[in-house]
Amino acid sequence: MVKKITIGKNTEKRTYEQKKDGEKSNDQNEKEKTSVTETIKEKEPDDCNILEYHGTNIRQSDLTSLEGENWINDCIISFWLExxxxxxxxxxxxxxxxxxxxTQLIKIGDKKDIPNILNHLGAWxxxxxxxxxxxxxxxxKSEGSHWSLLVYSKNDHTWYHLDSQRGLNNKxxxxxxxxxxxxxEGETPPKFVVTNCTQQDNGYDCGAFTMLHAQEMAKKAVEKLHLDTCEVSTLEASKMR
Structure with a gap:
């Protein structure tokens, strides 16, 4: 059973504020991990379902993650991708x-399950x-502090990574x-490319940019455009809420 991912609240904000204030930050791959601080209130008994959309259940508390400086949670991102x-x-x-x-199951779950997961998705x-x-x-544990987007292109034999906080999620x-x-299959593994993408200008919109980058990269893929750049509007990211 896959445990639901809930984004923490403080790590990304602290990283952003330290850069803004000129404080020295740790190496990206060794950045401090914090336990999850709730982006939204813990689900109460009366936290009823608002919507069920092809296996994604949206509760009232999930909608709260769209407000103010809260972090957009995995349920909202799942709904958007669906x-x-x-x-x-x-x-x-x-x-x-x-x-x-x-995605989380593939990344940190049992490696033996990955072929079945990808086959079930029809990924190949x-x-x-x-x-x-x-x-x-x-x-x-439901712990996490940042979202980014990874896109595989079979035609390019390339992985494209889009991170709105300067490679924080590269590892x-x-x-x-x-x-x-x-x-x-194949002797030469696909290469890894960091896509030049729009960066967030605050410490809480990583989820919004991940959703917007997914939409924009899909448009570029359909139009057979290069995927090594992805420019979106920061205003559009704020409108994702």
Missing amino acids: HLQRVTFCQNTQLLFVSPAT HMEYIFFPVNDNELVD HARCLMTRVNAIM
Whole structure:
């Protein structure tokens, strides 16, 4: 059973504020991990379902994650990717948007399960696969502080990583890539490219940018455009809430 990922509240903000104030920050790969501080209130008994959308349940508390400076949680991101799959890009059968929970299972779950997971998704028949990457490294705890997007292009034989905080999630994206590469056929593994993408100007919009980058990269994929750059509007990111 995959434990639901809930984003913490303080790590990304502290990283951003330290850079802004000129304080010395730790190496990205050794940044301090904090336990999850609730982005939203713990689900109470009366925290009822607002919407069920193809396996994604949205509760009132999930909607709270869209307010103010709260961090957008995994349920909202899952809903958005499902919407891209079934509505926005429903005519294109070569795009696959993987849920946050499934991505996390591939990244830190039992390696023996990965082939079955990807086969079940029909991943090997897709030209482009979109993974929302979270920096949680614990299987048994809901802990995490940052979202980014990893896109696999079969045509380019390349992984593209889009991180709105200057590569903060590179280690976690590479971990996911390495696990998938291990079961791919072919002698030469796909390369890893850091896509030049729009950066957030605050400490809480990583989820919004991950969703917006997924939409924009899918548009570029459909139009057969290069995926090494992805410019979006910071205003549009704020409108994602």
